[in-house]
Amino acid sequence: MNKHKLKALILMVGAIFMAFLMFNITSQAARMDMVDVSNNNGYMSTAEYTSMRNEFGVKTVTVKISEGGTYKDPYAASNIANVQAAGMYINGYHFARYATKAQAIAEADFAGQTAKSAGLPVGAVLATDVEAEEQNNQSKATNDVNNKAFMEEIQKFGYRADIYTSGSWANNKMTIKGKTGWIAAYPYVVSGKNWYSTNHAWQWSSTAKFRISYGGFDVSQLNSNYYTADQKSTIKPTNKDAVKANNRKANKNTYKPAASAKWVKEAKTYTLKTAIKLRTGASTSSNTITILPAGTTVKTDQAIIQGDYRWVRQSRFNGYGYLATGPASNTLEYVKSGATHTYYTVKSGDSWWAIAQRNGLNMTTLASQNGKTIYTTIYPGQRLVVR
Incomplete structure (x- = not known):
């Protein structure tokens, strides 16, 4: 074979190899198989769900049912009905607040009854969403006992059970055993790897956009048929080209790699809104020195963002202690600063949303900086920190 033909053959083989490689990478791109929605997304119409199915290839939707022992998602019933009308499989989840086995069973009973009332069909998954501070303060063994109790109890209502949590908690x-679990982990670059392939589902983004729906959504790839009950949808996407294009677009790098974490000076005084573990290092795997009760005043000298949390350092008589002030987004979820605040007095007819809008805040942030959640009832005459 002469050199020109050999060179041409090498180039052709190389091109075929690159095409195969690119196909492989594209084929491994995360899919938008499942969307989860809650009251945070507001009212979602059948048309919106139909668009998700036709243009993005969404197969199933998992809706929030309840939280803790008293909160019922006000949009659960309409979400369930509209997802079904769009021809997709429906599931539900409960945001867990339990810290004991008894609380887990009580929350499962509450979630099961609420799901029945909202119309979640028997046989659907009703997952426990385990990511709150209540579970962060427990040992792995305690969380395992509590999760098992919740799932056993929820099955008595005819629902299938599963656990949702973050990759750092799994x-x-x-x-989280193989062939179970719905795991959240948001990589900087989505394409090229199928994360958590041995689990039922991988939630790979919390900021996905849909054409006719407002805001960002949590989307997941299904690595098994558990969340569709091994059923094939009777209604297929009407635009396969759009599905491919939209999934490729969603896989584009929307996350910026975090810079190397560095300690910065921060001479502040915080008051704990909840009990928090004081640790020997800035990591949830570090040993616990003590548990500081709610109301404790903490003076800090440095802060750092790492391991999904914002940490502060407290000087102690024999060294330093470290505690998480909140998630890495830098919001002070667990503590409040000792700085001077601006207050707003609640008026008749006010809501978290209305007060937040009036003061240029996110309502979750507003509630958090007042030591509450957006589900906490507020009353006329009550003073809220807005600055």
Whole structure:
């Protein structure tokens, strides 16, 4: 074979190899198989769900049913009905607040009854969403016992059980076995790797956009048929080209790699809104020195963002202690600063949303900086920190 033909053959083989490689990478791109929605997304119409199915290839929707022992998602019933009308499989989840086995069973009973009332069909998944501070303060063994109790109880209502949690908590804060679990982990670059392939589902983004729906959504790839009950949808996407294009677009790098974490000076005084573990290092795997009760005043000298949390350092008589002030987004979820605040007095007819809008805040942030959640009832005459 002469050199020119050999060179041409090498180039052709190389091109075929690159095409195969690119196909492989594209084929491994995360899919938008499942969307989860809650009251945070507001009212979602059948048309919106139909668009998700036709243009993005969404197969199933998992809706929030309840939280803790008293909160019922006000949009659960309409979400369930409209997802079904759009021809997709429907599931539900409960945001867990339990810290004991008894609380887990009570919350499962509450979630099961609420799901029945909202119309969640028997046989659907009703997952426990385990990511709150209540579980962060427990041992892995305790969380395992509580999660098992919740799931056993929820099955009595005819629902299938599963656990949703973050990748950093899976098999750290609780056991997530293979062929179970719905795991959240948001990589900087989505394409090229199928994360958590041995689990039922991988939630790979919390900021996905849909054409006719407002805001960002949590989307997941299904790695098994558990969340569709091994059923094939009777209604297929009407625009396969759009599905491919939209999934490729969603896989584009929307996350910026975090810079190397560095300690910065921060001479502040915080008052704890809830009990928090004081640790020997800035990590949830570090040993616990003590548990500081709610109301404790903490003076800090440095702060850092790492490991999904914002940490502060407290000087002690024999060294330093470290505690998480909130998630890495830098919002002070667990503590409040000792700085001077601006207050707003609640008026008749006010809501978290209305007060937040009036003061240029996110309503979750507004509630958090007042030591509450957006589900806490507020009353006329009550004073809220807005600055």
